[in-house]
Amino acid sequence: MVQHNQDVKDRILITADRLFQEQGFNETGINQIISEANIAKASLYYHFKSKEELCVAYLQRRNEIWNKAFYEFLRNKNNKALAAFDFLVERNSMDNFRGCSFLNMLSETSPEKKLVYDEIQNHKSGLLLFFEYELKEKELAYLIYSLFENAIIESKLQRNQEPVYRLKKLAESLIQSKKPSN
Amino acid sequence: MVQHNQDVKDRILITADRLFQEQGFNETGINQIISEANIAKASLYYHFKSKEELCVAYLQRRNEIWNKAFYEFLRNKNNKALAAFDFLVERNSMDNFRGCSFLNMLSETSPEKKLVYDEIQNHKSGLLLFFEYELKEKELAYLIYSLFENAIIESKLQRNQEPVYRLKKLAESLIQSKKPSN
DNA sequence: AATTATATAAACAGACTTGTCTGAATATAT
DNA sequence: ATATATTCAGACAAGTCTGTTTATATAATT
Incomplete structure (x- = not known):
C-alpha cells in the first residue's frame, strides 16, 4: 500500500540518523535504511540522489x-x-x-x-x-x-x-x- | 615465483599501514592490500587470521x-x-x-x-x-x-x-x- | 632425507554494496 | 480532468567484501 503522507522523507532521515549513530556511516547500507524505514529504494533515491547527499x-x-x-x-x-x-x-x-x-x-x-x-x-x-x-x-x-x-x-x-x-x-x-x- | 624471504609479513604491514592511513580502515579492502603488497591472499590469512587481527x-x-x-x-x-x-x-x-x-x-x-x-x-x-x-x-x-x-x-x-x-x-x-x- | 613452515595462484562461497530501471498506482495541483 | 509529484515492489547491474579451499612449490629445520 502506498503511504502518501509525505513523512517518507522524514522516516528516511529518522532511520538514517539512528543507524548512522549506532553503527557509523560506512557500516550502514542503503538497504538497511530502506528496510527499517519501511520505504522503497526508489523512494529514497527520489529524495536523495546519492548516499552522500543523505549524509x-x-x-x-x-x-x-x-x-x-x-x-x-x-x-x-x-x-x-x-x-x-x-x-x-x-x-x-x-x-x-x-x-x-x-x-x-x-x-x-x-x-x-x-x-x-x-x-x-x-x-x-x-x-x-x-x-x-x-x-x-x-x-x-x-x-x-x-x-x-x-x-x-x-x-x-x-x-x-x-x-x-x-x-x-x-x-x-x-x-x-x-x-x-x- | 615464491618469495621466501620472510619479509612478506612486513610487506603486508607496511602496505596496510599506508592504505589505512590514506583511505581509512573500512575503506581499504583486503584485496587492495594483497594486490599492492604483491602477496597472495592465503599468505595474508596465514599471518593474520582476520582483518581485525591485522588492524x-x-x-x-x-x-x-x-x-x-x-x-x-x-x-x-x-x-x-x-x-x-x-x-x-x-x-x-x-x-x-x-x-x-x-x-x-x-x-x-x-x-x-x-x-x-x-x-x-x-x-x-x-x-x-x-x-x-x-x-x-x-x-x-x-x-x-x-x-x-x-x-x-x-x-x-x-x-x-x-x-x-x-x-x-x-x-x-x-x-x-x-x-x-x- | 623427512618433516614442517611458508608461500603461491586462483577458484569459490555467500553475502553485501550503491545505484538504476520498469511498470504501476495513487495523490496533489492546475 | 489532466498533468505532475510521489510512492511502491522488485528485478537488475556491476561490482565489492571477507574469508576458505585446493593443489602445488619451495625453503628451513630436524
Missing part, C-alpha cells in the same frame, strides 16, 4: 537536533559554559558513549567531500561561538572549547564519565582565574 | 613508529611539552592533515572490538604520561594533553596549521603561569 542532510538535521537539546538544557543554568559539561554527561549516558556524530563522520569521510566537511565545520564553529559568547574572551573560549572537545573524545575512549568531570573542574578553575573580581 | 597489528606498529618519530624529534628540544606542538605541525605537512590514526580508528570501530580499543587507549595513555613526566604536575599535564589533542582534531578539520599555533601559545601561557619562579 549531508543527516548532518544538517543532527546539528539542529543537537543545538536544540543543548540550548534547552542550558536554559535555566547559571554558568552555561560549565553546564555544557553536564550536558555531555547526560548525553554519554543516553547514547552509551557514542561520541560526537560530527567527529565520527570526520574520521569516516574525506576532504574531497566538501559539503560533508562544511557541515562538520559549521557545527564546530557554532559550538565555539557559544563559548565565545558566554566567556567574552576569545582565547579563554578557545581553551574551554578544547577541553570540551577532549571531554567528548576521552570519555568515549575510556567509556566513562571521569574525563568529563575532571575537565569540567579544570575549566572551572581556568575561568575563575580569569575573572577580574579575583 | 590490531597495524595499531601496535603505528604506535611504535609514532613514538620513535616523536621522541626523536624532541631529543634536542628544550621545552619538550611545547615542542610536541611543533612535531604536530611537521606531521600535518607530511601527511596532508590526515589526523591521528588512533582517533580515526576510534571512530571506525566499536567498543566490542576490545583489542582494538586497547591499542588506542594504550597509545593515548602513553602520550598523557609524556606530558605528566615533562610537566610534573598531573592536572596541568591533562590540560596541555587536551590542547594537544584538540590541536590534532581542529587542524584536521580546518585543514591548516593555525589551530596548532594558537593552541601552542595557549599552552605556553598556561605552563608559564604555573611556574613557581613567577
Whole structure:
C-alpha cells in the first residue's frame, strides 16, 4: 500500500540518523535504511540522489537536533559554559558513549567531500561561538572549547564519565582565574 | 615465483599501514592490500587470521613508529611539552592533515572490538604520561594533553596549521603561569 | 632425507554494496 | 480532468567484501 503522507522523507532521515549513530556511516547500507524505514529504494533515491547527499542532510538535521537539546538544557543554568559539561554527561549516558556524530563522520569521510566537511565545520564553529559568547574572551573560549572537545573524545575512549568531570573542574578553575573580581 | 624471504609479513604491514592511513580502515579492502603488497591472499590469512587481527597489528606498529618519530624529534628540544606542538605541525605537512590514526580508528570501530580499543587507549595513555613526566604536575599535564589533542582534531578539520599555533601559545601561557619562579 | 613452515595462484562461497530501471498506482495541483 | 509529484515492489547491474579451499612449490629445520 502506498503511504502518501509525505513523512517518507522524514522516516528516511529518522532511520538514517539512528543507524548512522549506532553503527557509523560506512557500516550502514542503503538497504538497511530502506528496510527499517519501511520505504522503497526508489523512494529514497527520489529524495536523495546519492548516499552522500543523505549524509549531508543527516548532518544538517543532527546539528539542529543537537543545538536544540543543548540550548534547552542550558536554559535555566547559571554558568552555561560549565553546564555544557553536564550536558555531555547526560548525553554519554543516553547514547552509551557514542561520541560526537560530527567527529565520527570526520574520521569516516574525506576532504574531497566538501559539503560533508562544511557541515562538520559549521557545527564546530557554532559550538565555539557559544563559548565565545558566554566567556567574552576569545582565547579563554578557545581553551574551554578544547577541553570540551577532549571531554567528548576521552570519555568515549575510556567509556566513562571521569574525563568529563575532571575537565569540567579544570575549566572551572581556568575561568575563575580569569575573572577580574579575583 | 615464491618469495621466501620472510619479509612478506612486513610487506603486508607496511602496505596496510599506508592504505589505512590514506583511505581509512573500512575503506581499504583486503584485496587492495594483497594486490599492492604483491602477496597472495592465503599468505595474508596465514599471518593474520582476520582483518581485525591485522588492524590490531597495524595499531601496535603505528604506535611504535609514532613514538620513535616523536621522541626523536624532541631529543634536542628544550621545552619538550611545547615542542610536541611543533612535531604536530611537521606531521600535518607530511601527511596532508590526515589526523591521528588512533582517533580515526576510534571512530571506525566499536567498543566490542576490545583489542582494538586497547591499542588506542594504550597509545593515548602513553602520550598523557609524556606530558605528566615533562610537566610534573598531573592536572596541568591533562590540560596541555587536551590542547594537544584538540590541536590534532581542529587542524584536521580546518585543514591548516593555525589551530596548532594558537593552541601552542595557549599552552605556553598556561605552563608559564604555573611556574613557581613567577 | 623427512618433516614442517611458508608461500603461491586462483577458484569459490555467500553475502553485501550503491545505484538504476520498469511498470504501476495513487495523490496533489492546475 | 489532466498533468505532475510521489510512492511502491522488485528485478537488475556491476561490482565489492571477507574469508576458505585446493593443489602445488619451495625453503628451513630436524
